[in-house]
Amino acid sequence: MISFFNRKNYVRDAEWLGVDVHNHLLPGIDDGAVDTLQSIGFIRELTELGFNKFICTPHIFTELYPNTIATITQALVDVKNALVKEELDIDISAAAEYMVDETFKVTETLLCLPGQHILIEMSYLSEIPFLEKVVFDLQLAGFKVILAHPERYGFYHKKPERYERLKDMGVLFQLNLLALSGYYGTEVKSTATGLLKKEYYDFAGTDLHHNIHLKAIKDLICTGKLYKMIGDYPFKNKMLF
Numbered sequence: 001m002i003s004f005f006n007r008k009n010y011v012r013d014a015e016w017l018g019v020d021v022h023n024h025l026l027p028g029i030d031d032g033a034v035d036t037l038q039s040i041g042f043i044r045e046l047t048e049l050g051f052n053k054f055i056c057t058p059h060i061f062t063e064l065y066p067n068t069i070a071t072i073t074q075a076l077v078d079v080k081n082a083l084v085k086e087e088l089d090i091d092i093s094a095a096a097e098y099m100v101d102e103t104f105k106v107t108e109t110l111l112c113l114p115g116q117h118i119l120i121e122m123s124y125l126s127e128i129p130f131l132e133k134v135v136f137d138l139q140l141a142g143f144k145v146i147l148a149h150p151e152r153y154g155f156y157h158k159k160p161e162r163y164e165r166l167k168d169m170g171v172l173f174q175l176n177l178l179a180l181s182g183y184y185g186t187e188v189k190s191t192a193t194g195l196l197k198k199e200y201y202d203f204a205g206t207d208l209h210h211n212i213h214l215k216a217i218k219d220l221i222c223t224g225k226l227y228k229m230i231g232d233y234p235f236k237n238k239m240l241f
């Protein structure tokens with residue numbers, strides 16, 4: 001019999017997290033899944049890992065991926081139709097990952113996760129000077145701001161006060177699971193570990209784009225490493241979504 005104390009060594013799935021709040025599973029509209037066939041393959045494999053709900057978050061990034069509600073909705077419909085054909089009953093919906101740059105505008109029609117949660121990212125090169133204003137304007141308009149993968153912004157690594165400031169402003173943080181495998185490098189991993197210790201994270205997601213991500217995520221989950229690292233962490237994925 002597996003004792004309660006040994007349970008940590010035996011959890012090799014992601015059922016405890018349940019909802020993937022950040023991924024690029026919708027086909028052909030950003031740098032994620034290339035077609036419906038690949039989308040279905042990714043969804044099938046993630047479901048086998050224990051995820052039971054997917055909120056797809058394609059990039060909306062004027063320069064590279066100028067998606068709209070129409071392009072995202074169509075891609076979601078395509079995937080839903082393909083799931084029906086495959087007789088897969090999966091809870092899947094769509095929001096977006098908004099690149100905050102000079103072209104980003106706060107409007108009433110932003111694509112949100114449930115409860116008016118909006119997922120934003122910024123350039124990995126430097127902090128945008130108007131980030132706090134955008135956060136403030138979004139909050140004023142009634143949105144709850146989630147910053148995607150804060151651990152990946154190298155310009156914050158030596159500036160923990162910036163993380164503190166954003167948390168003080170009420171920004172929610174979303175961890176990329178792959179950060180904990182060292183996939184993005186040791187500095188990102190240690191920053192993620194530090195943010196976990198401070199309990200700064202609110203959500204976790206796969207941010208899955210392609211097969212290499214999938215393989216790394218499977219390794220992290222199926223070896224039991226992920227649960228050992230963060231299985232006890234109070235993520236709000238299931239609670240809020």
Ligand SMILES: [Fe+2]
Nearest residue numbers: 022023097207
């Ligand atoms: Fe992403």
